[in-house]
Amino acid sequence: MNTAKTIQTSKTPKSFGFFDFLYKYGTLITIGLLIIVFGVMSDSFLQPSNIINILRSISIVTIIAIGITISLSVGGFDLSVGSVASLANALVISMFVWHGQGVWMSIILTILICLSAGIINSFMIVKLKIQDMLLTLAMMFVFQGIAQTYTKGATLSQNMIMPDGSFSTGIISPIFAKIGQVPWIIIIMLVVVVIVHIFLKYTKHGRYMYVIGGNMEAAKLSGIPVNKYRIATYLLSAAFAAIGGIMLGARVMTAEVNSGAPYLMDSVAAAYIGFAVLGAGKPNAIGTFVGAVLIGILQNGLVMLSVPYYAMDIVKGTVLAFALAITYYKSK
Amino acid sequence: MTALPILAMKSFLEGEEMGEGKQVKLQMKNISIEFPGVKALENVDFLTTTGTSHALIGANGAGKSTLMKVLSGAYGHYTGEIYIDDDPVHIRNPKDAKDLGIQIVYQEVDTALVPYLTVGENIMLDYTVNDMGKKQIVSWGQIHKRSKEILEKMNVKVSSKKLVSELTLAEKQMVLIARAISKTCRFLILDEPTAPLSHSETEELFRIVRDLKLENVGVIFISHRLPELFEICDDITVMRDGEFVVQESIQDMTQNQVVEYMLGRKLGDQFPKIDIQKGETIFETKNFSDGEKIRDIHIHAKKGEIIGIAGLVGAGKTELCKALFGMGKTNSGDVTLHGKKLRLRSPDEAVRQGMALVPEERRKEGVLVTESVTTNITAVNLKNFCTMNTFLNLKKEKKAAREVIQNLGIKTPSENTKVQNLSGGNQQKVAIGKWLITDAEVYIFDEPTKGVDVGAKKDIFELIFQLAQRGKCIIYASCELSEMIGITDRVYVLYDGMVAKELLTSETNEEEILFYSTGGR
Numbered sequence: 001m002n003t004a005k006t007i008q009t010s011k012t013p014k015s016f017g018f019f020d021f022l023y024k025y026g027t028l029i030t031i032g033l034l035i036i037v038f039g040v041m042s043d044s045f046l047q048p049s050n051i052i053n054i055l056r057s058i059s060i061v062t063i064i065a066i067g068i069t070i071s072l073s074v075g076g077f078d079l080s081v082g083s084v085a086s087l088a089n090a091l092v093i094s095m096f097v098w099h100g101q102g103v104w105m106s107i108i109l110t111i112l113i114c115l116s117a118g119i120i121n122s123f124m125i126v127k128l129k130i131q132d133m134l135l136t137l138a139m140m141f142v143f144q145g146i147a148q149t150y151t152k153g154a155t156l157s158q159n160m161i162m163p164d165g166s167f168s169t170g171i172i173s174p175i176f177a178k179i180g181q182v183p184w185i186i187i188i189m190l191v192v193v194v195i196v197h198i199f200l201k202y203t204k205h206g207r208y209m210y211v212i213g214g215n216m217e218a219a220k221l222s223g224i225p226v227n228k229y230r231i232a233t234y235l236l237s238a239a240f241a242a243i244g245g246i247m248l249g250a251r252v253m254t255a256e257v258n259s260g261a262p263y264l265m266d267s268v269a270a271a272y273i274g275f276a277v278l279g280a281g282k283p284n285a286i287g288t289f290v291g292a293v294l295i296g297i298l299q300n301g302l303v304m305l306s307v308p309y310y311a312m313d314i315v316k317g318t319v320l321a322f323a324l325a326i327t328y329y330k331s332k
Numbered sequence: 333m334t335a336l337p338i339l340a341m342k343s344f345l346e347g348e349e350m351g352e353g354k355q356v357k358l359q360m361k362n363i364s365i366e367f368p369g370v371k372a373l374e375n376v377d378f379l380t381t382t383g384t385s386h387a388l389i390g391a392n393g394a395g396k397s398t399l400m401k402v403l404s405g406a407y408g409h410y411t412g413e414i415y416i417d418d419d420p421v422h423i424r425n426p427k428d429a430k431d432l433g434i435q436i437v438y439q440e441v442d443t444a445l446v447p448y449l450t451v452g453e454n455i456m457l458d459y460t461v462n463d464m465g466k467k468q469i470v471s472w473g474q475i476h477k478r479s480k481e482i483l484e485k486m487n488v489k490v491s492s493k494k495l496v497s498e499l500t501l502a503e504k505q506m507v508l509i510a511r512a513i514s515k516t517c518r519f520l521i522l523d524e525p526t527a528p529l530s531h532s533e534t535e536e537l538f539r540i541v542r543d544l545k546l547e548n549v550g551v552i553f554i555s556h557r558l559p560e561l562f563e564i565c566d567d568i569t570v571m572r573d574g575e576f577v578v579q580e581s582i583q584d585m586t587q588n589q590v591v592e593y594m595l596g597r598k599l600g601d602q603f604p605k606i607d608i609q610k611g612e613t614i615f616e617t618k619n620f621s622d623g624e625k626i627r628d629i630h631i632h633a634k635k636g637e638i639i640g641i642a643g644l645v646g647a648g649k650t651e652l653c654k655a656l657f658g659m660g661k662t663n664s665g666d667v668t669l670h671g672k673k674l675r676l677r678s679p680d681e682a683v684r685q686g687m688a689l690v691p692e693e694r695r696k697e698g699v700l701v702t703e704s705v706t707t708n709i710t711a712v713n714l715k716n717f718c719t720m721n722t723f724l725n726l727k728k729e730k731k732a733a734r735e736v737i738q739n740l741g742i743k744t745p746s747e748n749t750k751v752q753n754l755s756g757g758n759q760q761k762v763a764i765g766k767w768l769i770t771d772a773e774v775y776i777f778d779e780p781t782k783g784v785d786v787g788a789k790k791d792i793f794e795l796i797f798q799l800a801q802r803g804k805c806i807i808y809a810s811c812e813l814s815e816m817i818g819i820t821d822r823v824y825v826l827y828d829g830m831v832a833k834e835l836l837t838s839e840t841n842e843e844e845i846l847f848y849s850t851g852g853r
Contacts, residue, residue: 198723202723202724202726203718203722203723203724204714204715204718204721204723204724205722207707207711207714208711210703211700211703211707211711214700214701214702214703215696215697215699215701215702217696217697218696218697218698218699218700219700219711220659220678220679220680221657221659221679221689221691221697221698222683222711222712222766223679223680223682223683223712224680224711224712225678225680226680281702282702
């Protein structure tokens with residue numbers, strides 16, 4: 001409900017421009033409207049348990065979207081995060097059920113392997129100078145294929161049947177399961193948002209990244225090691241995608257084929273909606289979180305209103321377009 | 333709008349005899365326009381006629397470009413009246429202006445051209461967009477035929493089938509002029525057309541302007557280069573701070589008078605006269621090459637010395653500046669500073685070793701237009717504004733930004749204003765200002781006065797002298813010969829990527845520099 005309060009208490013700027021106002025607060029207004037509409041139409045929507053439910057449901061989207069936000073901040077774009085998340089999900093579950101590893105070992109190994117995906121991305125983008133969107137699109141297929149090949153197209157879970165007919169013996173640690181449960185999943189998300197917000201807004205490195213995103217040529221001529229930061233960016237987005245995939249694994253305790261793919265588009269939407277939140281005008285962590293909240297509320301509210309699942313995407317897409325329209329429409 | 337004096341609208345293309353054509357009068361009265369927070373124009377009057385060339389001049393931010401954007405329909409929300417031959421006309425969008433025969437060629441030529449289309453298609457773009465009517469099929473033959481006619485008429489030797497992306501800047505400008513006169517053109521506005529052009533290219537442009545005048549086209553010419561205006565223009569209008577100052581026949585004015593009107597005060601001497609104590613030689617290059625354009629460069633500089641890099645456009649000045657800043661493809665040869673050999677493989681290495689560069693293309697390379705003045709100023713030296721080398725100290729940043737703004741006299745509402753909202757001269761000051769808070773030893777300036785008005789120019793020269801006084805080496809590259817004479821101690825003249833001659837400024841003159849720049853021996 002914080003967001004609703006923000007709207008009421010927010011002071012309008014001195015030179016009141018209606019569209020400036022919409023640009024800054026459009027997303028928050030949309031969220032407020034949705035809360036009112038869903039709250040009126042469904043009794044259970046505003047129950048604390050449901051609010052926690054919404055936060056839980058957006059946590060994975062938010063973390064993957066934070067990775068995209070970082071790649072956007074240097075003017076890049078990483079489309080491969082969904083596949084990296086799938087890969088991380090498959091890897092982390094397989095560490096438990098196939099290889100009998102402990103929690104920390106599984107998580108660290110998974111992140112390290114996913115970072116190598118980031119290294120491939122950054123090498124191809126920075127050194128071979130392939131356009132980021134095209135390259136990560138290509139790599140999206142590659143990583144997806146690697147994940148599928150690794151699991152041989154099967155769903156991984158405890159006691160799964162192995163190719164030789166036996167049952168797997170590895171056990172998924174109950175500590176690992178905690179990561180995917182309330183409150184930890186929400187706490188991890190909030191910590192990531194806050195850390196990345198501080199990183200982008202209040203550290204030298206974040207500033208450099210925005211400078212690179214603003215004008216790469218000028219950044220280079222200002223003596224900023226542009227390529228190092230761009231490499232770091234793709235590593236970070238792969239790392240956050242990996243964390244997202246690990247949390248997904250902890251939440252469902254299995255690894256399905258392409259489990260990360262559905263998160264890609266929601267994450268991209270969240271990051272882009274985040275541009276305009278409070279008039280930032282550039283990718284930013286808090287905005288991305290707000291974008292994810294918008295998507296989460298929408299999804300949850302539509303379920304509450306028993307909108308059939310097959311029609312949900314229509315409403316979801318429409319409201320997203322509306323939120324984007326009021327934030328991007330300017331009176332010139 | 334269509335009920336206009338059609339008789340007077342004759343197309344340049346049709347080549348009708350217009351020498352004795354009726355002179356058409358264009359008058360703008362009480363034009364005012366406001367942007368959020370800024371009153372850009374206030375009750376400006378402007379009067380010109382076809383068949384003459386009219387200079388429009390003013391300091392950066394005086395409102396010349398804004399006035400011309402009003403005239404060409406780019407800004408529709410002005411107040412005031414526009415008359416053509418005493419008939420009021422309405423210009424609220426670019427199409428209105430074009431229908432009235434008012435065409436504009438903007439300074440940034442690349443914004444108006446489609447690089448992967450041919451010259452012919454670009455010239456005929458207006459036709460294809462506006463005048464095809466119900467026709468759906470593009471006739472390639474006709475497009476190339478007509479564009480070729482126009483180019484021939486202008487006496488420009490560019491194939492209409494070439495891609496625009498392969499053209500030089502000057503040729504792109506010609507394409508835009510060709511597009512402007514492909515339709516009815518009674519008034520042609522040229523916004524700082526000569527800024528990026530070399531001497532011979534400028535001559536070529538002037539020839540076209542003279543031809544157009546004979547064809548009864550009224551040319552409105554915005555420029556900062558006074559000698560040019562006196563060469564090519566008949567009348568002059570001076571603006572200052574969004575207001576009309578004076579309109580005269582240019583013969584009745586002197587250059588100094590124009591400058592006084594522009595500034596509203598006497599200019600005084602442009603170049604500061606300060607004697608600077610020179611130290612020992614600290615910067616030196618030997619056999620320096622970038623693997624592409626420049627080769628075998630031997631230059632050296634003392635502490636507090638300003639050395640000039642002269643040469644024509646294309647002689648390799650910018651390439652030399654960039655190579656010294658670690659941007660060369662494969663640098664070879666030695667560069668030493670304080671006797672220590674420098675490794676210059678990337679700009680960030682160059683900065684760490686005490687080099688600074690104010691690049692030529694300031695919007696593209698020098699400033700971050702979408703970021704605040706503060707961000708721009710601290711970008712090169714952000715580590716000094718950090719605690720634990722990581723977290724930004726926003727207060728310290730703000731203080732430093734305010735100091736720079738004050739010291740350089742940057743005209744900005746606040747340190748948080750985005751740089752894109754500043755005028756050209758002030759953007760340049762930001763581009764220079766960001767290097768002042770670093771501890772560089774060698775400052776390289778590449779055409780720092782390009783597109784900057786006389787008032788701001790003087791400020792920039794003073795800044796450069798201050799740096800020299802602090803014992804820095806200054807490398808000053810420019811094709812403005814008067815600046816070479818005015819500001820430097822020694823000049824290296826580049827010709828075709830090599831140092832053709834080293835000259836002592838006190839013993840040379842503009843003619844001699846030009847002589848060696850053009851390959852004289």
